[in-house]
Each structure stands twice: as C-alpha cells, then as structure tokens.
Amino acid sequence: MDSIDKLVNIFRRFPTVGSRTAGRFVYYLMKQPKEKIDELITAVLELKNKIKLCPLCFNPFEGENMLCSICQNPSRNKNLLCVIEKETDLLSIESTKKFNGLYFILGGTVATMRKEDISQLRIEELKKRLAGNNFTEIIVALNPTPEGRATSVLVEQTIKTAAPLPVPRITHLARGIPVGGELEYTDEETLESALEGRK
Numbered sequence: 001m002d003s004i005d006k007l008v009n010i011f012r013r014f015p016t017v018g019s020r021t022a023g024r025f026v027y028y029l030m031k032q033p034k035e036k037i038d039e040l041i042t043a044v045l046e047l048k049n050k051i052k053l054c055p056l057c058f059n060p061f062e063g064e065n066m067l068c069s070i071c072q073n074p075s076r077n078k079n080l081l082c083v084i085e086k087e088t089d090l091l092s093i094e095s096t097k098k099f100n101g102l103y104f105i106l107g108g109t110v111a112t113m114r115k116e117d118i119s120q121l122r123i124e125e126l127k128k129r130l131a132g133n134n135f136t137e138i139i140v141a142l143n144p145t146p147e148g149r150a151t152s153v154l155v156e157q158t159i160k161t162a163a164p165l166p167v168p169r170i171t172h173l174a175r176g177i178p179v180g181g182e183l184e185y186t187d188e189e190t191l192e193s194a195l196e197g198r199k
C-alpha cells in the first residue's frame, strides 16, 4: 500500500470521517511544510504521553494532579453524579453550565446484555465508584437510542445493587432530546432544559 492510501485508511477510521474527507486531509497534509507536519506528529505523541484518565470519572486530562479538574474542584456537588456514555457528552453538559455535580463516563452503550458486550463498559468501575460514595441523586444521562435505553436499565440495576443504602434517587434527562438523538448533537438550550426538567 502506498503512503497516500495508508494515511487515507487511518483517517477513515476517525469518527464521522468518510473516504472523501480522509482524502482531503491527506492532500492538505501533502501541501504543508515540514515544520507543520512535525508539529502535528509531536502533538499526537504528546496526546498519548501526557494525557491520563481520571480514576474517578475517567475523563482524560493533562497535568500533575491525581484527579481531573472537575473531580478535584471543591465547589462541585459531591452528592450528585451524572452517568454518561462518552467524553464528548461531558463537554456538552459542561457547556450548559447547569450541572454542578460529578461525572462517570461509562465508555459506551450496548445493544444486548451479553457478557462480552457488558464487559466493554465500566460497570465494575461504576460499582467501585458507588461503593465509596454517598450520592443522593444519580442522573442516568445516556442517549435515547435503543442501545442507550438498554444500557440505562443495566446502569440502574447496578446502582440499586452496588450503591450504599439509602439507594440514591435515579433520574433521567427530560424530554427535549429527540428520540434516537444524541447528547453530543443536542443544542445547548435543549440540553439545559432536559437537565433542569430531569425526573
């Protein structure tokens, strides 16, 4: 495989990037001076070397601290937890500025309750997180897709069995997020009212 095809194939694996966009990226890079390419390579390498996962919420972050800036912020509400599918959902919710609790990134959603599917989610990590805290409310904020709904059931079961008593109140985002839609693509205002109207 020549270097163009090789790079096109790499970019094609990126989320939302198809063959045509991948091709455009490659031709764009070909036109760049050597310094720009080096800058890109260094930035990609740094991403892997400097970024670590927060052991509480699994949000990637950079720096010397043990925890991410949200988990170590003393003004966040430590009794309120929001369970989400992925990192970008955290960014979407943070951008509304309507949520002052903590997060837990599940790492995906599953369509079936088969063991091999479930093992891809951070269910064991969630159990540990629940066991060590006294949350009064947990918002299960997964996308209203079939996978999101199936995973919500699993998360709720986990909360009911693994959280210390009294069982925290389990809430969901209110309507407003289109059925089959995703948090990541929901506009700020809609997400804001879905958070405020949670039940």
Ligand SMILES: [Zn+2]
Residues within 6 Å of the ligand: 054, 055, 056, 057, 058, 059, 067, 068, 069, 070, 071, 072
């Ligand atoms: Zn964190």
